Amino acid sequence: MKNLPSDKWREWIVENQDKWYLYARQQSRSEADAQDILQESVLAIWHQTTSSRSPELPHTGAVFTAIRYRAMNFGRASDRRQRRQEEYSFLLWEQQTDENRYGADEQKLLLEALRGLPEAQAETVTLKIWGGLTFQEIANICDCSINTITARYRQALLKLQKELKGTFSQ
C-alpha cells in the first residue's frame, strides 16, 4: 500500500495548524516550547502514519493528544500558570476585524473572561470550540470520563456567562 501523497499532508497541516498551535501555546510554558512541541507532535504523527502505511490521514485529535503528552514531558514550570495568566487571552487569539458583531470593548471583556478560567476548563473550551472535537474525543485526549469533560465545559460556560452578563445581549 502506498503512502499518502505529500500534497494531502500539506493541505491537512495548513488547515489545522492554527488550532494545534493555539493548544500547544496553551499547554506549554513558552513560545519556543510551543513551537518545538508542535513540530515534534506533527513529526511523530506523520511518522506513525507513514510507518503503518495507513491510507487515511490521521484524525486531528491525534495531534492534540501528542501535543498534550509532549507538553507534560517538557515540564510544567512553577511560573507557567502565572505566565499564562498574563499572556493567555491576549496573545493566543487574533485581534478581530470590524466584520465581527462586537466591538473592541466586548472582545476585550471576552478575552478577560477566558483568562479567568481554570486551566482544565480552559483546555476543554479550547478543544471544543477551536479544536472542533467532540466531548468523547476530548475525554480521550485528557484521559478522563466524558462526564468530567461535559461538566468542565458547562462550568466554563457558566463562568463566562456570569462574567459577560449583559455584554452580548441583543
Add this chain to the structure above:
Amino acid sequence: MKENHANNDFSFRELEEQLQKLKPAATPPELSAKLLQVVSSERSLYPYSLKKLFFRPSFIPWAAAALLALAFIGGHKLWVSSPREQIAETVSTIEFSLPSLQDIKGQAIEVLKVSRLIASSYANQDAAISFFKSINKEQFAQLPSTKLPPTTWSVAPELPPLSPKQEAALRKADLVVEALAAGAPTIPTLALASTTFLPKTKNVE
C-alpha cells in the same frame, strides 16, 4: 427553574457563537514552513536516522565496501580459516563483550581509510559499486597475495583472470578484511564515522 435553564441554554449557544468568532492566532510562517517540510521531504526528517544515512547516494560506495568486508569476515572467521571442530568449540565457548569506545573509533577510522582507497580507485561510483557487488570468494582466492589458505576456498578455475585494476583493488580489500578481523565495528558505527570523517566521493566521468 425550567425557564432559567432554558435561558441558560440559549445563552450558551450565544456564548459559543461569540467564542467561535475569535480566531486562533496564525501560526508563524517559519513554524508553518517547518511543519510543511516535515511531510514534504523524508530526507529532512531524519537526519539522525541511520537507516536514511545508510542509503544516502553519497554513502553507497562506503556502505558497499563495509558490507563486503563484513561478509568476508563472516566467511573467513566461521567457515574458512577454522577447522570444523574449532568452530564448534569456539561457538560453544564464545563470550560476548563490548569493545571500548576508543577501540571502535580506531578500528572504524582504519577500516574506512582503506575502504576509501578502494572506492577512490574507481573513477565513478557506479563502477565502484558494481565491482564491490561482483567480488566473490572464488575471485578472492585467485589473488597470490591473499593470506587465506587457498585449499580451503572452493576455487573455480574457469573464472577469467582478474584485471590488474581489480587485483589492485582486491589487495586493498584484503586490508579491509584484516582490519575488520581485528574486531569489526558495527555498520552503524561505520556509517556515522564515514559521514564524520570522510569527504564525498567525486563522481567523475
